[in-house]
Amino acid sequence: MIRVLARSVINGGSFNRNVSMAAFPDKALDRGFATTVMRMITTASSSPTEGDRKERPTPTPAPAPASEVKKGESHVMASSYWGISRPKIKREDGTDWPWNCFMPWETYEADLSVDLSKHHVPKTFTDKFAYRTVKLLRIPTDLFFQRRYGCRAMMLETVAAVPGMVGGVLLHLRSLRKFQQSGGWIKALLEEAENERMHLMTMVELVKPKWYERLLVLAVQGVFFNAYFVVYLLSPKLAHRIVGYLEEEAIHSYTDYLKDVNAGKIENVPAPAIAIDYWRLPKDATLKDVITVVRADEAHHRDVNHFASDIHFQGKQLKEAPAPLGYH
Ligand SMILES: [Fe+2]
Ligand SMILES: [Fe+2]
Numbered sequence: 001m002i003r004v005l006a007r008s009v010i011n012g013g014s015f016n017r018n019v020s021m022a023a024f025p026d027k028a029l030d031r032g033f034a035t036t037v038m039r040m041i042t043t044a045s046s047s048p049t050e051g052d053r054k055e056r057p058t059p060t061p062a063p064a065p066a067s068e069v070k071k072g073e074s075h076v077m078a079s080s081y082w083g084i085s086r087p088k089i090k091r092e093d094g095t096d097w098p099w100n101c102f103m104p105w106e107t108y109e110a111d112l113s114v115d116l117s118k119h120h121v122p123k124t125f126t127d128k129f130a131y132r133t134v135k136l137l138r139i140p141t142d143l144f145f146q147r148r149y150g151c152r153a154m155m156l157e158t159v160a161a162v163p164g165m166v167g168g169v170l171l172h173l174r175s176l177r178k179f180q181q182s183g184g185w186i187k188a189l190l191e192e193a194e195n196e197r198m199h200l201m202t203m204v205e206l207v208k209p210k211w212y213e214r215l216l217v218l219a220v221q222g223v224f225f226n227a228y229f230v231v232y233l234l235s236p237k238l239a240h241r242i243v244g245y246l247e248e249e250a251i252h253s254y255t256d257y258l259k260d261v262n263a264g265k266i267e268n269v270p271a272p273a274i275a276i277d278y279w280r281l282p283k284d285a286t287l288k289d290v291i292t293v294v295r296a297d298e299a300h301h302r303d304v305n306h307f308a309s310d311i312h313f314q315g316k317q318l319k320e321a322p323a324p325l326g327y328h
Pocket of ligand 1: 157160195196199250294298
């Protein structure tokens with residue numbers, strides 16, 4: 001009797017938690033069928049009374065956006081059960097907005113007037129340590145990639161998108177612990193992480209990573225995320241200074257990349273569609289335009305991180321200085 005009861009509790013308690021859409025692979029089963037099964041499971045688990053069933057009409061799912069619906073799939077998305085559907089979004093020219101990963105109001109024209117040659121001269125021990133660390137990290141990178149700038153950029157963007165997220169998360173937690181505003185710095189650092197991730201999403205359209213490069217990303221991310229997390233906890237001024245110098249190196253790398261494209265050593269291919277929409281580039285934009293706007297972004301990240309480090313050097317907290325929101 002006890003065994004039967006225990007089994008029914010275990011089965012009943014864990015069944016719904018263990019069932020997910022992952023149990024219904026797209027190719028193996030029709031998604032519409034999976035959705036129906038999920039609904040049946042949800043309905044069965046909530047065990048509504050007869051009265052409940054009468055009061056609650058079955059929600060009519062909203063049609064999924066055209067871009068979401070693949071050929072042969074049901075037009076009913078699982079999420080529509082919850083009343084979630086994307087509004088119709090158009091470009092300025094009236095065509096449908098094809099991206100879900102970013103919206104038109106997140107796009108911008110890169111500020112190309114930014115000074116690319118700015119350099120923070122290392123003076124203190126912390127500065128020199130940060131500078132030497134970055135120069136040291138450049139040696140294996142140069143040896144591994146040499147002049148394969150596309151591949152190099154793609155791989156480095158997987159690292160570049162980490163510091164903003166780590167800094168943003170730690171400032172977020174600090175804000176919660178101290179019951180204090182962050183002065184906009186959480187958002188500013190998360191914006192940087194998102195901007196860097198968009199660089200990666202663009203680069204991956206231009207260069208297809210090989211299996212061993214994907215493996216390398218896995219290892220590098222594991223080490224870098226944890227190392228940067230610890231450095232930021234111990235010394236945010238060192239962490240931001242390191243990123244400032246990393247961004248200086250990124251500007252040099254993209255300048256070399258641009259030189260090779262200008263010299264005809266690398267084909268000046270058309271810009272990926274994602275880049276044209278994200279940076280509001282002309283329809284006939286090319287790789288050269290993409291490198292130019294990405295390099296401008298890196299120069300802005302350089303400024304933000306050296307600025308953040310300077311604030312800490314003055315013995316102040318980031319929230320005491322204006323956060324560079326929307327500074328791309
Ligand atoms: Fe980047
Ligand atoms: Fe950057």
